[in-house]
Amino acid sequence: MSIESIQNDIIDEFSMFDDWMQRYEYMIDLGKALPLIDNQYKTDDNIIKGCQSKVWVHAELEDDKLVFTADSDAIITKGIIAILIRAFSNQKPQDIIDANTNFIDQIGLKEHLSPTRANGLVSMIKQLKLYAVAYQTQLN
Amino acid sequence: MRFNVERIRTDFPILNREVNGKSLVYLDNAATSQTPNQVIDVIVDYYRRLNANIHRGVHTLSQEATDAYEEARIKIQKHFNIAKSHEVILTSGTTHSINLVASGFSSYLSKDDEILVSAMEHHSNIVPWQMLCERTGAVLKVIPMNQNGELVMEDFHKLISERTKLVFCNHVSNALGTINPIEEIIKASHKVGAAVLVDGAQAAPHIKADLQALDVDFYTISAHKVCGPTGVGMLYGKEFWLKKLPPYQGGGEMIAEVTFDKTTYADLPHKFEAGTPNICGGIAFGAALDYMNSLGFDDIAVYEHELLEYATSELLKIEGLKIYGTAKNKTSVISFNIEHIHPYDIGTILDKLGIAVRTGHHCAQPIMDFYKIPGTVRASFSFYNTMEEVDVLVEGVKRAKNMLL
Numbered sequence: 001m002s003i004e005s006i007q008n009d010i011i012d013e014f015s016m017f018d019d020w021m022q023r024y025e026y027m028i029d030l031g032k033a034l035p036l037i038d039n040q041y042k043t044d045d046n047i048i049k050g051c052q053s054k055v056w057v058h059a060e061l062e063d064d065k066l067v068f069t070a071d072s073d074a075i076i077t078k079g080i081i082a083i084l085i086r087a088f089s090n091q092k093p094q095d096i097i098d099a100n101t102n103f104i105d106q107i108g109l110k111e112h113l114s115p116t117r118a119n120g121l122v123s124m125i126k127q128l129k130l131y132a133v134a135y136q137t138q139l140n
Numbered sequence: 141m142r143f144n145v146e147r148i149r150t151d152f153p154i155l156n157r158e159v160n161g162k163s164l165v166y167l168d169n170a171a172t173s174q175t176p177n178q179v180i181d182v183i184v185d186y187y188r189r190l191n192a193n194i195h196r197g198v199h200t201l202s203q204e205a206t207d208a209y210e211e212a213r214i215k216i217q218k219h220f221n222i223a224k225s226h227e228v229i230l231t232s233g234t235t236h237s238i239n240l241v242a243s244g245f246s247s248y249l250s251k252d253d254e255i256l257v258s259a260m261e262h263h264s265n266i267v268p269w270q271m272l273c274e275r276t277g278a279v280l281k282v283i284p285m286n287q288n289g290e291l292v293m294e295d296f297h298k299l300i301s302e303r304t305k306l307v308f309c310n311h312v313s314n315a316l317g318t319i320n321p322i323e324e325i326i327k328a329s330h331k332v333g334a335a336v337l338v339d340g341a342q343a344a345p346h347i348k349a350d351l352q353a354l355d356v357d358f359y360t361i362s363a364h365k366v367c368g369p370t371g372v373g374m375l376y377g378k379e380f381w382l383k384k385l386p387p388y389q390g391g392g393e394m395i396a397e398v399t400f401d402k403t404t405y406a407d408l409p410h411k412f413e414a415g416t417p418n419i420c421g422g423i424a425f426g427a428a429l430d431y432m433n434s435l436g437f438d439d440i441a442v443y444e445h446e447l448l449e450y451a452t453s454e455l456l457k458i459e460g461l462k463i464y465g466t467a468k469n470k471t472s473v474i475s476f477n478i479e480h481i482h483p484y485d486i487g488t489i490l491d492k493l494g495i496a497v498r499t500g501h502h503c504a505q506p507i508m509d510f511y512k513i514p515g516t517v518r519a520s521f522s523f524y525n526t527m528e529e530v531d532v533l534v535e536g537v538k539r540a541k542n543m544l545l
Contacts (some may be wrong), residue, residue, distance in 0.1 A: 020160070020492050025543055052500050053484045054514070073514060074482035075544055076489075 003095055004061030005086050007103040014107035023108055034082040035067040048120060048127050053077045055124060059131035066093050066135055080121055088128050096132035101125055143443040149524050150282045151176035162494025165529045170314055170473055170520035171498050173345055179367055182427040186420040194419055195393060196431045209419050212426030216374055219429045221350040226408040229375040232423050234341040237360035237375035240412060241337055242268035244385030251277035259285040260313040263503040265339045269308060270301040289316040290467035297328060304334040311343035315502040316465025317473030326356050341365055346444060346471045353377055368428030372421030382408050388413040440523045444472040447521045451530045454537040457536060464516055470523035481544050483517045489540035495533055
């Protein structure tokens with residue numbers, strides 16, 4: 001599935017919720033279900049700066065696709081990464097680089113997009129894209 | 141009713157607003173206090189009627205603005221029972237005040253001199269001293285704290301010696317609310333000839349400090365913690381020290397005479413007030429102290445203590461909730477965590493419910509390292525908070541817990 005159609009699926013899912021409570025409960029569930037990062041990758045090098053909670057992201061190339069695993073010590077942050085990973089993991093690096101991130105706004109998480117917000121959603125997206133750029137360079 | 145909180149709340153227009161569709165419950169007062177109409181009006185009036193640069197104009201506006209600014213200095217002097225008005229240096233806030241002193245002491249410290257700092261300092265009262273130690277070769281030593289968040293005074297008395305030149309301590313801890321025994325610290329420090337700087341930023345909204353009685357050498361506060369605007373604060377320094385320390389910044393206002401060969405500095409307080417100050421802020425700072433004094437610090441303290449006791453007992457009913465900072469003597473600050481839940485998650489849910497708290501390390505990472513936690517949720521109460529707001533907080537925390545566990 002393309003990044004765009006996954007994003008549309010996520011938008012559809014979130015459109016079923018009436019209020020913030022349901023949205024957050026869903027995110028918390030996603031966070032709890034997030035496949036954990038392998039402990040060996042939970043290093044200081046893999047910590048994303050700019051988050052009030054700790055966030056680790058690891059990327060690995062499988063064939064020509066980039067697979068992300070991640071973890072956080074805060075569950076809402078974990079839910080947000082789970083959404084990002086669902087949209088961007090297992091995709092070609094170039095597609096990740098080209099993808100836009102408007103869907104975050106559309107699922108009602110706009111408040112988390114502010115660059116000054118302590119959870120660092122912007123830093124997370126930037127980090128995923130940086131990994132994609134790095135691996136794309138390798139593939140070239 | 142002894143303390144009419146409902147009437148007091150009408151002074152604060154921001155308390156009427158909604159956040160995320162809910163009535164705002166503002167419990168982040170230790171970060172910044174809200175501003176009453178009495179102060180907002182002074183700020184508006186300044187720009188409508190009084191705005192001019194001070195201390196140098198011959199024209200009427202400049203004279204009036206100067207008078208208002210200097211009147212504010214006298215208000216601050218009286219509020220803290222300071223002997224001389226020129227011992228009040230108006231700064232941009234506590235951080236500026238501390239850096240001014242740290243910079244000034246560069247020339248008076250040498251290798252092997254010791255600086256004592258408490259274990260519960262804000263980063264702004266740690267980093268400038270570390271920088272000072274790097275410049276001078278002096279050694280930074282830490283007064284430890286116990287599990288309740290109180291300084292271990294036996295250790296303090298062991299640490300202090302003839303080598304100690306400076307001692308720094310906050311009057312009240314921003315992260316824990318502990319009121320520190322500064323009288324004892326000041327007395328013991330003076331016995332060995334050390335100067336003491338007390339960071340009063342967190343004490344000022346709760347305690348009216350008598351600086352002559354305390355005999356402290358330096359005391360710092362920020363106006364925005366006492367219902368004033370941001371960007372202005374006070375450094376109190378004993379005349380002896382302020383005369384001895386070199387100027388911090390060069391510029392206009394702080395000079396007596398300038399030639400390219402030599403500049404002589406202005407007298408106190410102008411020696412430390414280079415450039416155009418925050419004139420409006422200074423005047424509003426004075427108005428803010430007037431406002432707080434009109435309510436009365438004794439009554440404020442009694443009421444805030446009731447809020448603290450009620451909130452503490454209600455929050456502790458929540459299973460798994462732990463309060464950090466349980467000193468006998470503390471202000472209305474409650475730092476807490478719930479087992480297995482990250483403070484950031486609780487803060488996010490509370491925000492959705494219109495409740496403003498602070499989460500994180502509160503610029504006091506050494507305290508978080510001491511307790512081995514990433515941070516806390518901090519609810520800090522002011523005299524304009526109500527018992528009903530405590531109930532909203534407690535319900536909010538319960539709801540967050542149910543969602544997050």
